[in-house]
Amino acid sequence: MNTALISRNDLLLFLGFTIAVLAMPIWLQPFGAAYPDLMQRFAIYGIFALGFNILFGLTGYLSFGHAAFFGVGSYAAVWSFKLLTMDAVPALVFAVVIAGLFALVIGYVSLRRSGIYFSILTLAFAQMSYNLAYSVLTPITNGETGLQLTLADPRHLDRMMGVTGGSPTLFGQPLFGYAGFYFCAGLLIVAFFIAQRITGSPFGMMLKAIKSNQTRMHYTGFNTRPYALAAFVISGMYAGLAGAMLAITDPLAGAERMQWTASGEVVLMTILGGVGTLVGPVLGAWIIKYFENIFSAFNEGILHRTFAFLPDGVEDVVVTVTSKFVGEGWHLTLGLVFVLIVVFLPGGIMEGVRRLFNWARRPASVGRASPRTQPAE
Amino acid sequence: MTDNVVLHVADVHKNFAGLHALSDIDLSVEEGQTHAIIGPNGAGKSTLLNVIVGRLAPSRGAVIFDGMVLTGRKPYEINQIGIARVFQTPEIFPDLTVLHNVMIPALSKRDGPFRLNMMRTLDSETAIRQEAEDILADVGLHERRTTHAGALSRGDKRRMELAMCLIQKPRLLLLDEPTAGMSRHDTNTTIELLKKIKSRGMTKVIIEHDMHVVFSLADRISVLAGGRIIAEGLPDAVRGDPRVREAYLGGAH
Amino acid sequence: MFEVILLQFVNGLDKGGAYALIALGLTLVFGTLGVVNFAHGALFMLGAFCAVTFQKLITLETVTVDPTQLSPWGTPVEVREPLVQAWLGDFGAVLVNYSVPFSLLLAIPVMLIVGIVMERGLIKHFYKRPHAEQILVTFGLAIVLQEIVKAIFGANPIPQPVPADLRGAADIGAMIGLTPGIITYPIWRLVYFLFSAVVIAAVFAFLRFTTFGMVVRAGMADRETVGLLGINIDRRFTIMFGLAAVVAGMAGVMYTPLLPPNYHLGMDFLVLSFVVVVVGGMGSLPGAVAAGFLLGILQSFASMTQVKALVPGIDQIIIYLVAVVVLLVRPRGLMGRRGVMEA
Secondary structure, eight states: OOTTTSOHHHHHHHHHHHHHHHTHHHHTGGGTOOSHHHHHHHHHHHHHHHHHHIIIIIIOOOOSOHHHHHHHHHHHHHHHHHHTOSBHHHHHHHHHHHHHHHHHHHHHHHTTSOHHHHHHHHHHHHHHHHHHHHTTTHHHHOGGGOEEOOTTOOOHHHHHHTOOOSSOEETTEEOOHHHHHHHHHHHHHHHHHHHHHHHHSHHHHHHHHHHHOHHHHHHTTOOHHHHHHHHHHHHHHHHHHHHHHHHHHSOEEOGGGGSHHHHHHHHHHHHHHOTTOSHHHHHHHHHHHHHHHHHHHOOHHHHHHHTTTSOHHHHHHHHHHHHTTSGGGHHHHHHHHHHHHHHHOTTHHHHHHHHHHHHHHTTTOSSOOOSOOSOOO | OOTTEEEEEEEEEEEETTEEEEEEEEEEEETTOEEEEEOSTTSSHHHHHHHHTTSSOOSEEEEEETTEEOTTOOHHHHHHHTEEEEOSSOOOOTTSBHHHHHHHHHHHHHHOSOOOOOSSOGGGOHHHHHHHHHHHHHHTOGGGTTSBGGGSOHHHHHHHHHHHHHTTOOSEEEEESTTTTOOHHHHHHHHHHHHHHHHTTOEEEEEOSOHHHHHHHOSEEEEEETTEEEEEEOHHHHHHOHHHIIIIIHHHO | OHHHHHHHHHHHHHHHHHHHHHHHHHHHHHHHHOOOOTTHHHHHHHHHHHHHHHHHHHTOEEEEEEEEEEOTTSSEEEEEEEHHHHHHTHHHHHHHHTHHHHHHHHHHHHHHHHHHHHHHHTGGGGSSSOHHHHHHHHHHHHHHHHHHHHHHHOSSOOOOOOOGGGOSEEEHHHHTTSOTTTSEEEHHHHHHHHHHHHHHHHHHHHHHHSHHHHHHHHHHHOHHHHHHTTOOHHHHHHHHHHHHHHHHHHHHHHHTTTSOOOTTHHHHHHHHHHHHHHHHOTTOHHHHHHHHHHHHHHHHHHTSHHHHHHSTTHHHHHHHHHHHHHHHHOTTTTTOOTTTTOO
16 A cells, blocks of 8 residues: 555554454454354444444434345345345345445435434434335335245356355355355455545545534535435445345345334444544444343353352342343343443543543643544544 | 626615515625625624525525626535635634644635545645645644644634635635624734735625724725615715714714 | 225324324423433333333232132132232222223322433433434433333233223214214223323413413523523423423323333334424424324324225335425424424
8 A cells, every 4th residue: 555545544543453353263262252153243233333434423414224224235135145146246236236326315315404303314214114124015025034045046147157055155155154254354344444535535524524514514615415415325335235244144134124223223333432433333333242242141040150259148139130231131231331421421432542541641741732633543 | 886896786685574684785896895894783784794695595686796696596606606704603613623624615616516535535635735734824823733623712713714714715705703702912913814815806895893993904884774784985984974973883882 | 985084083093192192292302401302202111111010019919729629620729819909999999990090190200200310310411412412312211211121021012901991992983973883993092082182281281371381481482581580490391301201101101001012112102203293393382292193193094905005005104204205395394493403
């Protein structure tokens, strides 16, 4: 990479991120999370949050409908498997294009309003998509059962090529286990790179300026709507990509992926990690998916073992209380943490890290001008 | 009326729910001149400015700039035509740095109302950056270029907003009380700055309370009271006009 | 044909009543406190679970094993005796029968406290913060509330009984002289409609005819001026939040026989009620009520077989579609004030 095209800080961040993603199987070992299935989800939801942040983090438009694009991506990918081929590339392309078109239509309408009205419009569109996927669109979505692969699928391209086999591949390489993980990791790195370029571009600065003061943008000669629409479509394409990846790791698409509470989840990820930063949303996605995985597996037996060092009576009380927060109750913990974050740390984990950092080196730096103007990314 | 009229406000009326905010406004501003609009509070000065920049649609009449009808155009289109505005309370990008605040209008001037340039980096925009730094040096904010604009003092925000307008090299600059809330020293600095721009031949319409500012800058003055222009002319003539004294100077002071 | 239309019309009334009640509370909170409350649906759900709790409490029973009696399969018979009946006799039986309406007595104080605690503890810190952050924090709160309910009551819907005397259907058509047997309507849904009408009337009367209400209305119109008069508007607004919670809670209580409540009931109703508020016009109380009934009735019409044959799936999306059209064509909603919440 030519240094004229990318600044040193951005390059370092990108390299650091790439290494962290590729080395996941190593550094996640101590956390007990280094298995492909979970790491794939880290990558998928990382991309989802990364894309959501391009809209919400940069322009400030809070969408509660992004799960619709995620769901559309999944359906498109499964249809690509059914009709064309089990190869992943057409599925991804197809999903991103369809999700992008879908986002273009919904964004075009929704962006005619701003603020809370925009949020409600996206919410209404997402609920419409969800309800339709369950009812009239059953021929496309297969309703409650969800869209699945069957032996009767035509798979025209595969048939022409004489390829058989019933699971997703990449140029003939099956995407099981680690192959699947590295495939997803590669996409996450590409997605991160693009998001980084967008954030650091004049276009990205316009998006931030829209968030900061839309009136001034108008009086400065900008037509803000196409900017916001472009951000909306890009983030919709990210969501579609993530949805398609989920369908590749598990070729099944269901309407529940489109429900508005699923949109809420990506909002949680973005806020938890740090809205408006590059790394934050990815981090938020990882943390939520990690704890969802770990906490969901906790049951009373494990808790009793964990708290076995306590006196019996106390142990029972502690176990009863904590059991409400893990396993089935994991969402309770998530909700509480989320409320605390919004109240005390609106910048999420990234802001927390920055505060700690500043606090740690405050004595050494008096009147130091900040070298970079952007919030740490 | 001379040929080099660049802004013509033609017979503009504005009603708000039956209330006449502006009536029979006819105003001509010549190229390169500084035209001041004065008048007591509630005279309709800000309404007039809002009609010119397209924020409000006039109930009747039209605003014509260099042969183009502005009425009915959106604020961003009017800016692209070459009209920039400084607000009474600074409209800036508080979350961005001072440098970026000033680079954004420059990019608007170069790239137009929309451009999907997302694969360039900001760092590669060296020409725009240099231009922004020069303007910031002009208004005395160069050493604060990496500060977030929201952290500036009120006076500095105004000066930065002025820089944001100047970098676009607008053909017409509208200033809504550019020195309100400034210290005497800052006011004088701003006056010097505006005089300097004048020497570059930029047309300006200025709304101002401070008579010191008005008489140091204006080539022509229109006096607005009760939504009508009650007097117009050279500063000295307006100063001596008894109607003006009664409606404005005498009444207010 | 007239009867068919009338039937759909009345069919929409109970649902419309529920929408109107929730939207009314949302609008009160938004109008007074300026807060977009995504946890309002959760309050409706909490109300519903007040009914569940009340029903559980009054059907607590003692179980004694009577060894002298043997069941047909030779085991001793368990004799169950509801405690309320033991203590209160016939009145206890009435209480059990009418558990849903009686649980309003539990729901009102509980919801008032919940509302006030919520406002004082959390919402008040968000008055000055952007609407996006208000949405986020109340959304988080909604998750917390529903998960608490899930932890206590489980994930499955818990049906609530309609009082025995109010089961069955009323033949409204016959009552007003039309052909009998066409417009029959479950009595409880009629009760719900009347109940919602009474509550709505009470809220409006409260706002119109009490000093408290007048100050609150003045505050909704112009908070600063009222503040300048030296009136402590904040405390009144806190109480308004409690009142909104009570209204949502009561709506939830009475709805339980129509829809067995589960923990995500609130989220389901939240989206709908926001749509209602937007259609009615953000900040307009009459708008919220009118839009609530309007959308309830529209939905009922969209569910007609004939309509569905014409436009498949319309019953699934009608409400959202109306919202989208209203927002685009008339952003203020049916009765909203200009500029409210246009960021």
